Amino acid sequence: MAVDMKGASRQALSALRGVAGNPSAQDAGRISQDLFVAIQVLDSSLPLRRALTDPTRESASKSALVEDLFAKSISAQSLSIIKSGASERWSSPSNLPAALEIIAIEVEAGAADGVDVELMGIAHALSGAKELSSALMGGRAIDSLVSDLFSQKVSAATLRIALAIARNLRGRHFISALEESANVAGARRKKTVVHVRSAVSLTSAQSERLRASLGKELGREVSLDLTVDASVIGGIEVKFDDDMVDGTIARRLAEAGRKLAS
Numbered sequence: 001m002a003v004d005m006k007g008a009s010r011q012a013l014s015a016l017r018g019v020a021g022n023p024s025a026q027d028a029g030r031i032s033q034d035l036f037v038a039i040q041v042l043d044s045s046l047p048l049r050r051a052l053t054d055p056t057r058e059s060a061s062k063s064a065l066v067e068d069l070f071a072k073s074i075s076a077q078s079l080s081i082i083k084s085g086a087s088e089r090w091s092s093p094s095n096l097p098a099a100l101e102i103i104a105i106e107v108e109a110g111a112a113d114g115v116d117v118e119l120m121g122i123a124h125a126l127s128g129a130k131e132l133s134s135a136l137m138g139g140r141a142i143d144s145l146v147s148d149l150f151s152q153k154v155s156a157a158t159l160r161i162a163l164a165i166a167r168n169l170r171g172r173h174f175i176s177a178l179e180e181s182a183n184v185a186g187a188r189r190k191k192t193v194v195h196v197r198s199a200v201s202l203t204s205a206q207s208e209r210l211r212a213s214l215g216k217e218l219g220r221e222v223s224l225d226l227t228v229d230a231s232v233i234g235g236i237e238v239k240f241d242d243d244m245v246d247g248t249i250a251r252r253l254a255e256a257g258r259k260l261a262s
Contacts, residue, residue, distance in 0.1 A: 009095040012088035013102065019084040020103050027077065028111035029160060034078030035104040036164040038070055042097040043170055049093035052086045062086040097170075102184055104164070108157040109185035116186035116193055118158040120225045122150055123178035142166040142174055161185075186223050194222050197229045197237040214238075 005013050023031055042049050052062050063083045070079055081103060085096050109115040126149075143166040151159055165177045172180075186193040194214055196202075202210065207224060215222040229237075 008089040009091040013099045025111040028107040032104040034074035039097045053090045053093045059087045105184045106188040109188040112157040116182045118154040119182035195225045195239045
């Protein structure tokens, strides 16, 4: 999912969003699970990815291939999303499964609030954790660890995404993949995930003032990803996606954060 969607792939992703729509929470869960199954199949075969993204191949032929592969195992709505993906033009074959992953996360986030915060929370909880390193060194499946630690602490939507990512890392580091997923989920809710590191824990009042101030500056809802780090110089550090905020606003937001937390 870290693939940078450009040109044809960006347009194709936009088209997929239109097909996916805004399903109910129940439908969103089924769609995301279906899409993650399809992603695993696509990632397992480069010839298949090429076949479904070949611009010289007729759409009817690609649609029939999708039917043969998935019609018996996934819902009609999920099947239509994958067929739509196969009918689009992609800059690279790898962009199709990457786009389907984005759609899977977005449909979940669109139907349930807080997915972005919970995904980031899992990432923080496992970042540098001995349990994760032990799981990797000992050959234990990461999804088993995630289920054991978080099944009672996060929503069903968040857990589905985290488990799906763990089962199909696609060459990524698990923590980075979770953070990327959190940003996708936040963007779907038209929220910017702002990463805040502070030398000391912020009070609830400070956090709320900071969230409101940053949201006003950005002109959209803000979700705070809070981390305590005693090494932070100046008391607080504010970061966010570079492609969402320009440098001038970035400096103003960082300064606002320092003032509000003081």
